[in-house]
Amino acid sequence: MADPMRIRAQAAGDKATVRVLMSHEMETGQRKDSAGKPIPAWFIQQVTAQHNGKTVLEAQWGPAVAKNPFLQFIVKGAKAGDKIAISWLDNRGDKRTDEATVT
């Protein structure tokens, strides 16, 4: 299981800015190891964001997203105390979900 994500959600007016830092290698499959063998790709393919249990964002990522991915988005109608849950699924089938409270 991968390390937890760092999620910060800050309300401003009637929307909240959510910033997520995920901990993931995001290996592209283009690189080679010291023996010249290609390193297999390992990257997050799908990211889902939920606001109080309702899915608000679905993203699909390719291996071009940087290592330890950062994602920022804005949720409409979110206020302090609301729950924001982020899940990701990588190409090995690993997944992780973390939750944060809007402040």
Add this chain to the structure above:
Amino acid sequence: MYTRRDALARSAAVAGIMASAGLLPTAAQAAWNQAAFEAKNMADALKALGGAAPTETKDVTLTGPDIAENGAVVPLACACALPGVKRLMLMVEKNPNTLAAVFDVSDAVEPNFATRVKMGQSSNVFAVAMMSDGKVLFAQKEVKVTLGGCGG
């Protein structure tokens, strides 16, 4: 051997057929679009995602550095000022696979995303918006990379 990769490829293919036929419920669209992510250029990626030919516009904004010192971490932000955005995409023209990220926009989020991508070399970066009326709009920006993010 029937691997996970085959399974993904097949479900992506089926999803593609269903999407072009307009049959797909939103949940099933979440399947990772392998064809789109393997596309080598913008036109192929858009075709795999079922988009029309793109038009350049000022309503889509793409924010990023003019010069990225480290191609492994290039901060990019895309936004669209128009209502009715269905999907926002980030593409890097000269990466081995053009498509970097796809964001499916719902009514509850603003079409405004920031993330960080890898870039192999200096190249044009595109922010592409697919609108609910079928139009495809894009903005582009040239980002110079002094140290590549792929290989080595």
